[in-house]
Amino acid sequence: xxxxxxxxxxxxxxxxxxxxxxxxxxxxxxxxxxxxxxxxxxxxxxxxxxxxxxxxxxxxxxxxxxxxxxxxxxxxxxxxxxxxxxxxxxxxxxxxxxxxxxxxxxxxxxxxxxxxxxxxxxxxxxxxxxxxxxxxxxxxxxxxxxxxxxxxxxxxxxxxxxxxxxxxxxxxxxxxxxxxxxxxxxxxxxxxxxxxxxxxxxxxxxxxxxxxxxxxxxxxxxxxxxxxxxxxxxxxxxxxxxxxxxxxxxxxxxxxxxxxxxxxxxxxxxxxxxxxxxxxxxxxxxxxxxxxxxxxxxxxxxxxxxxxxxxxxxxxxxxxxxxxxxxxxxxxxxxxxxxxxxxxxxxxxxxxxxxx
Amino acid sequence: xxxxxxxxxxxxxxxxxxxxxxxxxxxxxxxxxxxxxxxxxxxxxxxxxxxxxxxxxxxxxxxxxxxxxxxxxxxxxxxxxxxxxxxxxxxxxxxxxxxxxxxxxxxxxxxxxxxxxxxxxxxxxxxxxxxxxxxxxxxxxxxxxxxxxxxxxxxxxxxxxxxxxxxxxxxxxxxxxxxxxxxxxxxxxxxxxxxxxxxxxxxxxxxxxxxxxxxxxxxxxxxxxxxxxxxxxxxxxxxxxxxxxxxxxxxxxxxxxxxxxxxx
Numbered sequence: 070x071x072x073x074x075x076x077x078x079x080x081x082x083x084x085x086x087x088x089x090x091x092x093x094x095x096x097x098x099x100x101x102x103x104x105x106x107x108x109x110x111x112x113x114x115x116x117x118x119x120x121x122x123x124x125x126x127x128x129x130x131x132x133x134x135x136x137x138x139x140x141x142x143x144x145x146x147x148x149x150x151x152x153x154x155x156x157x158x159x160x161x162x163x164x165x166x167x168x169x170x171x172x173x174x175x176x177x178x179x180x181x182x183x184x185x186x187x188x189x190x191x192x193x194x195x196x197x198x199x200x201x202x203x204x205x206x207x208x209x210x211x212x213x214x215x216x217x218x219x220x221x222x223x224x225x226x227x228x229x230x231x232x233x234x235x236x237x238x239x240x241x242x243x244x245x246x247x248x249x250x251x252x253x254x255x256x257x258x259x260x261x262x263x264x265x266x267x268x269x270x271x272x273x274x275x276x277x278x279x280x281x282x283x284x285x286x287x288x289x290x291x292x293x294x295x296x297x298x299x300x301x302x303x304x305x306x307x308x309x310x311x312x313x314x315x316x317x318x319x320x321x322x323x324x325x326x327x328x329x330x331x332x333x334x335x336x337x338x339x340x341x342x343x344x345x346x347x348x349x350x351x352x353x354x355x356x357x358x359x360x361x362x363x364x365x366x367x368x369x370x371x372x373x374x375x376x377x378x379x380x381x382x383x384x385x386x387x388x389x390x391x392x393x394x395x396x397x398x399x400x401x402x403x404x405x406x407x408x409x410x411x412x413x414x415x416x417x418x419x420x421x422x423x424x425x
Numbered sequence: 426x427x428x429x430x431x432x433x434x435x436x437x438x439x440x441x442x443x444x445x446x447x448x449x450x451x452x453x454x455x456x457x458x459x460x461x462x463x464x465x466x467x468x469x470x471x472x473x474x475x476x477x478x479x480x481x482x483x484x485x486x487x488x489x490x491x492x493x494x495x496x497x498x499x500x501x502x503x504x505x506x507x508x509x510x511x512x513x514x515x516x517x518x519x520x521x522x523x524x525x526x527x528x529x530x531x532x533x534x535x536x537x538x539x540x541x542x543x544x545x546x547x548x549x550x551x552x553x554x555x556x557x558x559x560x561x562x563x564x565x566x567x568x569x570x571x572x573x574x575x576x577x578x579x580x581x582x583x584x585x586x587x588x589x590x591x592x593x594x595x596x597x598x599x600x601x602x603x604x605x606x607x608x609x610x611x612x613x614x615x616x617x618x619x620x621x622x623x624x625x626x627x628x629x630x631x632x633x634x635x636x637x638x639x640x641x642x643x644x645x646x647x648x649x650x651x652x653x654x655x656x657x658x659x660x661x662x663x664x665x666x667x668x669x670x671x672x673x674x675x676x677x678x679x680x681x682x683x684x685x686x687x688x689x
Binding site for chain 1: 484486505506507510511515516518522523524525526527531534535536538539541543545548549550551555559598602
């Protein structure tokens, strides 16, 4: 059997997928979607949170380190970008964005250190420190907020090579490009040797070590890269969605939401991060629309938001028990079934294989 | 016996007076033996004799309280499994330690870890070097898959495979490291005669073609007598015999310890 032709570790199907996705993202959506509401309230936060979920996926789904504190790294990235833009305005925005990711990555290494000693639920508790420490630090030291007393600081406008990106559509395009590039890098890593090392550590750490993998390096690498993704996601989230900088926006609830995205979307798949983020973000919107359109406001809004929590809770339990690999796996099974039923040739091939 | 491609040479691994205890339980007491280059060495002994503990000491998972282990003339001071692996020592585990959610090929690719030097940035940006390295190592792993005759399952997650095949994959992963010495902890446990014969063939073939030194723990005396050049016998953490199989087989102490003394 010959291996698939591979270009940049992508098979032909992947390249087609990528071109289709980019075509939809860059051409179809800007043509079709005209309302700013869709950009600023759905597409932008979806992409930002998907990126954060990719970060969470790397450390939790791939490296198997139960970490809870994605929002802390997002805050680190957001405030790093704010300060970089404020103090080093002559550095181009894309560079500053990457630098803010690196700042978050440094925190990732620091708060990944407990993973060398503790694991499982204890590690989760230990990583909570990142959540509280980073938020506390930003609140405590005025320098991070440029000594602003009002408590709410406005994020600077995004200016790339002299061109301002301020309308929802323009900001959406910026976010789309950044998220796409970083996602491709993440896919490359997870399919290559770094991803295999992470998964080896996740599945059986003693064997991984006996194959020459350093647990220290591999775990810290996963934490750093994860925090980098969360940091960039947080910076984009603050600059294009929140448009104001307040540490409260990055509280533990956001960390949990990102955790749920990864669990519902499917552990150990990059696509799961996007599917999970879409679900967590869109479900409340769908529920609200249902409440308004179908029941014409007869159902109280508070009840609807409670229903949301109940459904999330039930779904998480159901997925944990029946499909730990989440919605991404369901989707894969579905497409596989479709492929098999629509292609009798594969069945014949399978039959032949069994004979020999 | 025909002429070997790699004649047995000088000691490659020397275990000197090591003692290991867990609290009050002495697992290994003052044991010494050496493994010669290119040989197939068996370690046998009754259950609980300290065979696996011995491998774990050599591999750096356990740290013996006393004694030293010399590998290729170098004393293994900081015994940390990944540092010892880097020096050219690989192993398999008694209770299967595969990466369950990864495919067979990916498991074997992890064994190539030490042959892959591209860092995560090179892989992320798919630099020519990283791509070339991935291609070369993938090819190498495909060869191992072919050698072990497991082509049809190479994309299956190993967790879904039956026990015998998992044992094969684990051997494949150890082979992929191209280490100078392989420690095989009961590679044939739970296999039927047919599978055992196949496994023996693989082990001897690798030893013959690559000159890999093999240290294996095995309970099947027939297998041990057939394939090993030398046998170490452990009982209650002590080495009671060390020598060629024909010699060990007739050693009265071994017969008493391993095969049991008749009670009547």
